Every structure is written in C-alpha cells, then in structure tokens.
Amino acid sequence: DAMVIQNPRYQVTxxxxxVTLSCSQTLNHNVMYWYQQKSSxxxxxxxxxxxxxxxxxxDTPDNFxxxxxxxxxxxxxxRSPGLGDAAMYLCATSRDxxxxxxxxxxxxxxxxxx
Amino acid sequence: GENVEQHPxxxxxxxGDSAVIKCTYSDSASNYFPWYKQELGKRPQxxxxxxxxxxxxxxxxxxxxLNKTAKHFSLHITExxxxxxxxxxxxxxxxxxxxxxTFGTGTQLKVEL
Numbered sequence: 001d002a003m004v005i006q007n008p009r010y011q012v013t014x015x016x017x018x019v020t021l022s023c024s025q026t027l028n029h030n031v032m033y034w035y036q037q038k039s040s041x042x043x044x045x046x047x048x049x050x051x052x053x054x055x056x057x058x059d060t061p062d063n064f065x066x067x068x069x070x071x072x073x074x075x076x077x078x079r080s081p082g083l084g085d086a087a088m089y090l091c092a093t094s095r096d097x098x099x100x101x102x103x104x105x106x107x108x109x110x111x112x113x114x
Numbered sequence: 115g116e117n118v119e120q121h122p123x124x125x126x127x128x129x130g131d132s133a134v135i136k137c138t139y140s141d142s143a144s145n146y147f148p149w150y151k152q153e154l155g156k157r158p159q160x161x162x163x164x165x166x167x168x169x170x171x172x173x174x175x176x177x178x179x180l181n182k183t184a185k186h187f188s189l190h191i192t193e194x195x196x197x198x199x200x201x202x203x204x205x206x207x208x209x210x211x212x213x214x215x216t217f218g219t220g221t222q223l224k225v226e227l
Contacts, residue, residue: 004157031213042203042217043158090157097213100146100165105157 003027004106006091012112013081021076021109023091029104031097032074034066035090037108043090049074050097078111086113116141118206120218127194128226135221137204138186146207147187148215149178153200161202162189194225 005024013019023032031050035043046060049068063085065077078085088108094101117140127133137147145166150158164171164178164187171178175194180187191198204218 040220040222042220045214048213094213100207101213102148102160102163103213103215105150105159107157110155 004091004093004104006089006106006109008109009107010110010112012114013078014114015082016080019078019081019111021078021089021091021111023074023076023106024072025091025093025106026072027093027095027104028071029093029095030071031094031101032068033092033094033103034064034074034076035092035105036085037088037090039087046076081111081113083113086111116144116206116208116216118204118216118218120204120221122221123219124222124224126224126226129194129196131194133189133191133194133198133223133225135189135202135204135223136186137188137206137218138184139206139216140185141206141208142182142185143208144185144206147178147180148205148207149189150203150205151200152203152220158203191223194223196225196227199223199225 033048034046037043067075091106092103120137148163152158177190205215
C-alpha cells in the first residue's frame with residue numbers, strides 16, 4: 001500500500017510558469033520534508049514541516065515555497081521555475097522529529113523545465 | 115554542521131562477490147546512520163540503519179558496521195545479485211540535530227553477470 005504519494009509523477013512546465021507539486025501520506029506522520037535531487041547527486045533538503053511549523057533551509061531559494069494545509073498533505077510551489085530547477089522532487093515523512101526517526105520517501109516528481 | 119564523505123563513487127563487482135561501501139562523518143555527536151538504496155528513477159528506500167550504541171547490524175545479505183572512534187561506517191553486501199545494482203547513499207544524523215539527514219554523495223553499484 002502506498003504510504004507517501006506524490007502527484008504528478010512527471011511534470012513539464014515552461015520557464016517562469018508557476019508549478020505546484022503535491023505530496024500526501026497515509027502514515028499520520030508529524031513531519032514532512034521536501035528534497036530536491038539532481039542527476040547523480042544526493043537529495044538536498046529544501047524545507048520541512050513539524051506539524052504546521054515551517055522550517056526553511058538557509059540555502060533554499062526564495063523561488064521555492066511550501067504549504068501544509070493539514071497533516072496528510074504538503075505542497076511545493078515553484079513560483080518562477082528556471083532551467084536549473086529541473087530535478088526530481090522527493091517528499092518524505094517521519095513519525096516525529098527524534099534523531100532516530102526513520103524518513104520514508106515518496107516516489108518523487110520529475111520536473112522538466114522547457 | 116555535519117559532513118559525510120562516501121567512497122567509492124562507483125563500484126563494479128561480479129555476481130556472487132561482496133561489495134563494501136564506506137562513509138566517514140565529521141561530527142562525533144552524530145548518532146544515527148541509515149543507508150538508502152535508490153534504483154534508477156525510483157525513491158530512496160531505507161535498507162538498513164544503525165545507531166551509535168551498536169557496532170554492527172546484519173539483515174540477511176546486508177550488514178553495516180560502525181566505528182565511532184574513527185567516525186566511519188560501512189555497508190557490506192554479500193553474495194551480490196544483479197538486483198542489487200543501484201545507487202547507495204549513506205547518511206548521518208546529529209544528536210540534537212533533530213531529524214535532519216546529511217547524505218553522502220552516493221555510490222553507483224553495478225553487479226555484473
């Protein structure tokens with residue numbers, strides 16, 4: 001059964017055209033994360049939510065925003081996508097914020113910017 | 115902050131041989147070390163993890179060892195199979211650093227027939 005679901009799996013957008021990626025989870029986990037992963041690189045954390053508390057990584061561009069309207073859903077908004085934003089976007093969840101809480105990843109959304 | 119180095123970046127083995135991937139971390143306060151396997155175009159999947167109060171953990175053909183003094187940990191895969199071919203990422207988490215993972219740079223493992 002799918003636990004962390006991402007839609008769409010593939011997204012094509014035009015340079016500068018806003019795009020929203022979505023993530024939902026059936027685990028009832030408190031924490032949700034968004035990662036950006038470029039080809040042959042490790043996932044890079046963009047931000048995370050602990051419940052409704054939003055935490056931005058210091059080097060996350062302002063072009064990236066996020067919303068978490070409820071426990072189950074989290075959205076990644078890219079306001080003006082550039083060519084350099086083409087990547088796989090991974091959503092992850094963890095039960096809590098404890099140092100040993102496992103992170104579970106969704107299947108990812110592959111974003112193409114034309 | 116934490117820094118994790120991972121070696122080698124690519125590893126090619128014959129089916130049935132063992133594979134070893136090594137990671138070092140910089141912050142002695144790190145206390146949790148997961149390993150993720152990522153097949154092409156798919157999500158990273160946790161395959162094994164180890165906590166700092168344990169020196170070794172094994173799950174069937176996969177084992178992880180941790181040397182806290184030297185600040186390094188390793189993934190061992192025995193009797194490799196073609197389906198083991200993937201990118202493997204190590205990661206580390208700091209005590210008091212919440213649930214923020216610092217990933218290694220990844221190892222592309224290829225198991226050849």
